[in-house]
Amino acid sequence: PSITRGVTVEVPKITWEDIGGLKNLKKKLQQAVEWPLKHSTVFSRLGVSPVRGVLLHGPPGCSKTTLAKAAAHAAQASFFSLSGADLYSMYVGEGEALVRNIFRRARLAAPSIIFFDEADVVATKRGGSSSNSSTVGERLLSTLLTEMDGLEQAKGILVLAATNRPHAIDAALMRPGRFDLVLYVPPPDQEARYEILQVHTRRMQMSDDVNLRQIAEDTELFTGAELEGMCREAGMVALREDISATVVCNRHFQIVLQELKPALSREDIE
Numbered sequence: 299p300s301i302t303r304g305v306t307v308e309v310p311k312i313t314w315e316d317i318g319g320l321k322n323l324k325k326k327l328q329q330a331v332e333w334p335l336k337h338s339t340v341f342s343r344l345g346v347s348p349v350r351g352v353l354l355h356g357p358p359g360c361s362k363t364t365l366a367k368a369a370a371h372a373a374q375a376s377f378f379s380l381s382g383a384d385l386y387s388m389y390v391g392e393g394e395a396l397v398r399n400i401f402r403r404a405r406l407a408a409p410s411i412i413f414f415d416e417a418d419v420v421a422t423k424r425g426g427s428s429s430n431s432s433t434v435g436e437r438l439l440s441t442l443l444t445e446m447d448g449l450e451q452a453k454g455i456l457v458l459a460a461t462n463r464p465h466a467i468d469a470a471l472m473r474p475g476r477f478d479l480v481l482y483v484p485p486p487d488q489e490a491r492y493e494i495l496q497v498h499t500r501r502m503q504m505s506d507d508v509n510l511r512q513i514a515e516d517t518e519l520f521t522g523a524e525l526e527g528m529c530r531e532a533g534m535v536a537l538r539e540d541i542s543a544t545v546v547c548n549r550h551f552q553i554v555l556q557e558l559k560p561a562l563s564r565e566d567i568e
């Protein structure tokens with residue numbers, strides 16, 4: 299993978315199977331992202347214009363980034379990523395130049411997915427904030443909109459944006475031909491937590507007393523990121539206990555569970 303300032307270009311290795319739960323969401327992304335990138339000629343022959351942008355929203359740590367990467371992998375698309383917060387903190391003009399640069403490179407490397415994380419930082423509703431900060435955001439936003447409008451149909455480039463604050467997103471981004479599809483990425487329910495635990499213990503040697511179904515039941519409100527961290531930490535507890543340990547046991551998971559509290563609360567769930 300080549301790396302330019304804040305940008306990596308590669309086809310990600312993450313697959314749909316690396317993501318627990320979210321069956322319907324994966325199906326929607328396959329149709330909206332994977333199909334048009336893989337079969338762009340079919341779309342143009344049929345005269346169906348694919349969506350150009352998808353907005354993923356939901357609490358942190360629930361796999362928005364991972365979904366975007368899996369979609370890119372499935373479509374064998376180059377993956378470019380931009381962070382709203384990074385763009386915002388750049389010198390005047392630098393952020394806009396980077397946005398234009400990414401779109402140019404994405405066109406050259408098509409099929410491509412441009413992942414725009416923390417979109418709300420740049421694409422905040424206009425007005426309301428202090429004059430200086432709104433101009434920085436506005437210039438970035440208008441550059442982004444110009445680039446999105448410039449994406450001709452079926453050219454094999456799609457923008458996936460992510461935010462934790464969908465209500466803060468400027469309405470201009472939601473016009474037809476921009477972010478036509480808005481998908482909520484929820485925190486995992488019990489079944490999804492079970493699948494996430496399976497994903498993150500795939501390569502772990504575990505004793506028979508580990509009951510992932512029970513752990514899934516005991517981890518209400520935990521995000522995918524927290525469950526991943528919990529599995530790693532259980533392994534660390536086993537190693538701290540005995541550096542030559544060969545398996546991770548239920549008690550190691552229980553020790554970690556006792557110390558963990560989910561960051562989300564019931565009110566965070568839409």
Ligand code: ATP
Pocket residue numbers: 316317318319320357358359360361362363364365415460462486494497521522523524526
């Ligand atoms: P943020 O809003 O903080 O950027 P995000 O929604 O983009 O978060 P990710 O970065 O995709 O979340 O997920 C964080 C980590 O949690 C990843 O390393 C991923 O492996 C793990 N994870 C989250 N959800 C799942 C899931 N459904 N299945 C498997 N792993 C998950």
